[in-house]
Amino acid sequence: GEDVEQSLFLSVREGDSSVINCTYTDSSSTYLYWYKQEPGAGLQLLTYIFSNMDMKQDQRLTVLLNKKDKHLSLRIADTQTGDSAIYFCAESPTTSGTYKYIFGTGTRLKVLA
């Protein structure tokens, strides 16, 4: 199947690190993505990782990719209240023959002041 799984909720204190996990299914995806959805807004691309990389760091964001286990994670350092949102991982399987995305179930991050 094409299920991309995430834990539903995560709650952290301001200043702590957040780790959001994702398990995907299709190893053909060239890129894997993390999107952020704030209340009442569309989705915004946060970061992505190329499938032949293990790690990518972008300011407070660190993406780790374990291709063997098809596991992707997003670490947010020094989490702020403005990081409260829903985070979606997404894959774009090249086997589909299209450029469509398959989104994960989404993780709602709540940052406590």
Place this chain on the structure above:
Amino acid sequence: SAVISQKPSRDICQRGTSLTIQCQVDSQVTMMFWYRQQPGQSLTLIATANQGSEATYESGFVIDKFPISRPNLTFSTLTVSNMSPEDSSIYLCSVGLLAGVNEQFFGPGTRLTVL
């Protein structure tokens, strides 16, 4: 990048009626997509809007229920037909830029409530 607008931003509709949602992009793009996000759920792809030809629908979605138009490379519409309360969702359009990392840019969404 691409800037995408959607109209309406929200609507409340009666059962059995239809609503057409518009998606406008500020530049010409090849790929346009329509997604549904049901309350508390993830995004599900409805269809790929193809310019000059019929949309490509995903499993579980049919043209009679969700007719799509794509008259040019900057505009598309999605109609939700014969609505029922189960159609209450956020509908989002997105565009894909094939160059680079295949990033998709999303519109702000249309929040639909069907009574």
